[in-house]
Amino acid sequence: MPQHRSYTTSVASVYPHYVTKAGKKSRTKDEVDQIICWLTGCSPEQLRSQLENDVDFQTFFTDAPAMDSNRPLITGVVCGVRGEEVEEPLLREIRYLDKLVDELAKGKAMEKILRG
Template structure:
């Protein structure tokens, strides 16, 4: 079985692309970080650490404190695939994050992106 090249990419190389995407659409880095923390369970310090130390996407998700139990509510198409139908668990987590970033960039309400969970005060 061939490993996907994206698994070995560093989170630090992908994160600036997410930042550019959401900021171009008028959203903030704080909102992006909130979405990432919601999905993965990282806190701010943990998120900064994985960006600084070159953690791969595979390691990023393997070391994530806890995938949000509502992650399975993330549905729709990303990169031509329905995220809910992706069989590889790691690829599905990566695409969950891609989908959330897309929703943020499209201007969706934060409460919808976080699948109905209360949005913490800034």
């Protein structure tokens, strides 16, 4: 089975789009970073390093220190696809991240985004 093209896309190439999307609703880069760090268990320094090293999504999620155990609580539709129904594990993780950024951009409270 061929790999989904998202797997080989660099996180650094998508990251500015996450920040821009959040910024349109007066949310910050730091909040985007907080979401990514919560999801993956990486520190802000580790996130910065991954972005600087231009790693792809497959490497980014494979190397994540500790994926948050509450991520299955992330539900909903992104681009017409219900994230929790995506069968491919890596693609589901990417969808989770997309959904979290969507929630941030829609003005949802951070404690709800982080499933706290």
